[in-house]
Amino acid sequence: MTPRPDPALCAALRGDLLDAGYTAAAVRELWGPLADDAIGHGLARPALAALGARTDALAVLARLLFLGVASPVAEVDAALPRTRAAGMVALGLAGLEETAVRPTATIRPQEAGTETGSVQWWIAADPDEAVVGGPLPVGHVLGVGGASLTLAGLQLARPVARVLDVGTGCGIQALHARLAAPEVVATDVSMRALEYTRLNALLNDLDGIETRHGSLFEPVAGERFDRVVSNPPFVITPRAAGVPAYEYRDGGLAGDDLVAAFVHGVGDVLAPGGTAQLLGNWEYRADADGLDRVRGWVADASAPLDAWIVEREVLDPLAYAELWVRDGGTAPGTAGYADLVGAWLDDFAARGVTAIGFGYVLLRRPAHGLPTLARYERLTRPVPEGLGIHLAAALAAHDTLAELDDERLAASVLVVAADVTEARHHLPGAEAPSVIELRQGGGFGRVVEVDPALAALVGACDGDLAVGPLVDAIADLLEVDAVALRADVLPRVRELLFTGFLAFA
Structure with a gap:
């Protein structure tokens, strides 16, 4: 219905x-x-x-x-x-x-966190597989799941004028985007999904959300947005008889072509300085690393883009196939399970796929000049929810650092982030530590191994002295050349600023 x-x-x-x-x-x-x-x-x-x-x-x-x-x-x-x-x-x-x-339909209460607290919503969507009790219909409109909550937590919170939500589904990302923008355009290839989005906007008394029917950027051709968000139908699905093409997860393209198409075309709808955030899959093939393939998509994009790609997980073809067959409501041991898994494995074998990566994609059209950010990394340790604030701070730090040469960085005064702790590991009976680690309580929960010089510098960043004089004092203490120590330490200070271990005072 x-x-x-x-x-x-x-x-x-x-x-x-x-x-x-x-x-x-x-x-x-x-x-x-x-x-x-x-x-x-x-x-x-x-x-x-x-x-x-x-x-x-x-x-x-x-x-x-x-x-x-x-x-x-x-x-x-x-x-x-x-x-x-x-x-x-x-x-x-x-x-x-x-x-x-x-x-x-189900209507489930949903708490949405904001920078100032939280809001209470109700989200209507189609009954899930637990309610249906078997395979889902191909036109199923998904409710709020783990991926939805992940992307919602990744959304940058800085207020903007216009946001585009591509593949809106039940509209949960559009509702989150409305917290930061007075105008949101939500698109989907499913008319039922758009009706759910309209209903959820009305149910939660949110105006300013417009729905449009169509694929990817076709419904907004020629328009510009300050932010684009998308939990697209990125699931890699065989184009084979008997394999359900669920609208909520299958964009109708082969392999990871849908995510590639998004990356290629999003620059055309981004205003200068605008950002795009999405979740996606990418294939590892016998002749190509997955992140390298994403790097190629960015290089071939229709407009120059800053890129920060975080790979969170890698699955082998069998694990990936079983995950999405079960997601569609077909359980192991039931009729059709083995045939569906086999179709996935045949599809991967035809392209030489050895693994499938999943992660976060953050793209930005530079406000002026050429891109300055190209970061592709694998971070698989568990992280807290609500990374949007951390991502925004990292982008701001990057932009500040892009304007600072080493001389100006050395003149900057820094402070240690409040969530950073230090761990020192000693061999039994040893006076000096064999390993010194900086641990991050928030953000991506990074752990960085540092040497005594960098550990001393971080420990001394209390908002009082600039980096340069601190490095000089540490060089004198360690009896090493100050110029050489600056050359060694400053690039690592830049990394600690971007990743949130340090901040400008």
Whole structure:
């Protein structure tokens, strides 16, 4: 069933959800942490057991809208007194079966973090595989998953005028973008997805979100945006008979061509100084490293781009195939599982694919001049949520450093970031440490091994003396040449500034 967003009914539903206290925190408390974790694994039974026979509004809505369980009309009418069961049907979110309301969509509360606190939203989407109980339909509109939350946390928070959300799905990225911009354009190849986006904007009382139908940048040709965000349908899917082409994850192109097409064309819709952020997959092939292939896409882009690519994970073809076959609702041991996995493996073999990388892509069209940032790195250790602030600080540090030669950097006063600690490892009985590490509590959680000179410099960066005099004092203490030490240390100071270990005072 396709949603039918109606402003008056969405306002009524919003009021009902508010009155019922249908929030993420309330639902977690309702059924407890174990049941909440089980839901994340596709298991609803513990939550249903915790709800028992309760018929209060919060329990009815959790059962109906979160877990997708049909509920008596009388209970739904009591829990949603403004909207009632008839309103849910009119919105295209439920159907009637004799005396029961059968939900055709889930509406789940979602907390969204901001720089000043958090906001509470409700996100409608198609029922997931746990509710469906089998393979998903190809037109499935995905709700808020792990990838959605990752990209939302990566979004730069600096206010801008216009944002483009490519492949909006249920609209979660558009809603996040609206926190930073008065005008958001959300595009998708799925009309059902666009209807969900409109409904979610109305349900959360957010104006300024315009939806357009089409692929990639076709709906906005000739326009410019200050920011582009995308959780695109990047999943590499075989173009073979019997393999479902899910709209929410398959862009219809072979291999990793969709991500390549995005990188190639995004510069045309970016205003000078504008940034683009997306998640993506890229293939490792027998003759090409995955990150090198991404580097080639950036080099061939339609406009010069700064690039910061972070690879978070690499899977072998079998693991990748099994991941996405299961994601579509086909479980190991069930009919068709082996054939689907085999189709993926055949597709990878045809292109000589040896592994598949996943990561974050941050691109920027320089405000003037040529690109100055080309960073391609692999960071696989777990990181905290909400990296947007860290990414923005790194870009600002990069831009400052690009204007500083070594003489001006040496004249700068620096401070150690508050989340940085130092660890020293000694061999038994040794007076001097064999390893000195700087550890970052925030950001990407980097661990950097440093020598005594750099460790001493970082320890002395307290906002008082400039870098140059500190290096000279350390050189005197270590009895080494000051000029040589500056030449050795300053490039590493630049790296520590970009990565957030140090900051300009």
